[in-house]
Amino acid sequence: MPDISELILAMVEPLVAHPEDITIDISESRDFMEYSLQVHPDDIGRVIGKQGRVARAIRTIAYSVRTKGPKRVRINIENNAA
Numbered sequence: 001m002p003d004i005s006e007l008i009l010a011m012v013e014p015l016v017a018h019p020e021d022i023t024i025d026i027s028e029s030r031d032f033m034e035y036s037l038q039v040h041p042d043d044i045g046r047v048i049g050k051q052g053r054v055a056r057a058i059r060t061i062a063y064s065v066r067t068k069g070p071k072r073v074r075i076n077i078e079n080n081a082a
Helices: 004-015 041-048 050-063
Strands: 023-028 032-039 072-079
Touching: 004 023, 004 032, 004 041, 004 050, 032 041, 041 050, 041 072, 050 072
Parallel strands: 032 072
Antiparallel strands: 023 032
């Protein structure tokens, strides 16, 4: 299975001012591999972008990666409590 967390990290790291605060938690459900992206509160706007365009682009790229099996990828963007 491709390492989607590395792909997400490669896309998000150049966008944020606090790359040391990026964490990606992976959970698995029956239908999805869920990646919860957490960033510093100052960087949440940079990751989401105006009208969600940056987040939509990140999700489009991550969702296009072929995975083995029927599970799909889901990305949740959260901010860390400071």
